[in-house]
Amino acid sequence: MGSDQNIYHQLSTRECLDLLESHHFGRIALVDDGRPLIFPVNYAVSGETIVFRTDTGTKFAAAVLAPVAFEIDGTDEATQTGWSVVVHGTGREITWDPATHARQMRELDVQPWVPGERVRWVEIVAEEVTGRRIQGRKPFETMYNNW
Numbered sequence: 001m002g003s004d005q006n007i008y009h010q011l012s013t014r015e016c017l018d019l020l021e022s023h024h025f026g027r028i029a030l031v032d033d034g035r036p037l038i039f040p041v042n043y044a045v046s047g048e049t050i051v052f053r054t055d056t057g058t059k060f061a062a063a064v065l066a067p068v069a070f071e072i073d074g075t076d077e078a079t080q081t082g083w084s085v086v087v088h089g090t091g092r093e094i095t096w097d098p099a100t101h102a103r104q105m106r107e108l109d110v111q112p113w114v115p116g117e118r119v120r121w122v123e124i125v126a127e128e129v130t131g132r133r134i135q136g137r138k139p140f141e142t143m144y145n146n147w
Contacts, residue, residue, distance in 0.1 A: 011131035016085045019072065019131065021045045024111075026072040028052070028124075030091070032062040043070075044108040048126040050087055051094065053110050053118035060120050063091035070124050080136025088128040094121035 011019070020026075029038045039059050041052040050070050054060050068091045075082035112118045 007135040009133055009135075011083065011085065011133055013129050016087075016129045016131040017045070017048065019074075019083065019085050020050070020087070020129075023072050023074075026050075026070055028059070028063060028091075029069040029071065030059070030062040030066060032058055037062065042110055042112045044110045046108065046123075048129065050089075050124040050126070051108050051110060052122055053112055054120050054122060055116060055118055056120055060093075060122065063122050063124075064093050066091055068124055076136075081134060082136075083131060083133040085129070085131035087124060087126045089124040089126050091122050091124055094123050096121070 024042055024044065026041060026043055027038050028041050029036060031037070037058070041054070041059075043050050043052040045051070054063075068089060070087040070089075071084065073082060073084040110121075
């Protein structure tokens with residue numbers, strides 16, 4: 001079975017943003033000391049901006065003021081279907097206005113799964129948002145029943 005039995009289609013920017021807004025777990029890809037790294041993060045979306053919380057460390061240091069990629073996806077192995085959204089941008093630390101800090105945090109509502117304070121906030125302002133969806137091959141039984 002070749003890849004010609006799969007049907008790909010590009011997602012519109014709006015479809016990508018809708019998927020980003022309806023999920024809260026993704027992966028950030030960055031480069032640290034010449035090595036590509038990928039970290040899982042819980043996130044929120046504000047417009048075309050991805051926001052996540054982290055501690056000071058490798059993820060924070062390598063993401064701030066550097067090019068990054070952010071990805072979410074969904075798959076169904078049984079039907080060989082799925083989708084993927086990738087955001088390219090630059091990471092920036094969010095510096096909060098003390099007068100509105102609590103309100104902004106509540107609005108973004110980023111809830112890390114890993115325990116700890118996660119006091120650093122990072123945003124990725126989208127420079128490019130792309131996505132695609134794949135419709136899988138027909139199930140094995142359906143293909144041979146049609147012969």
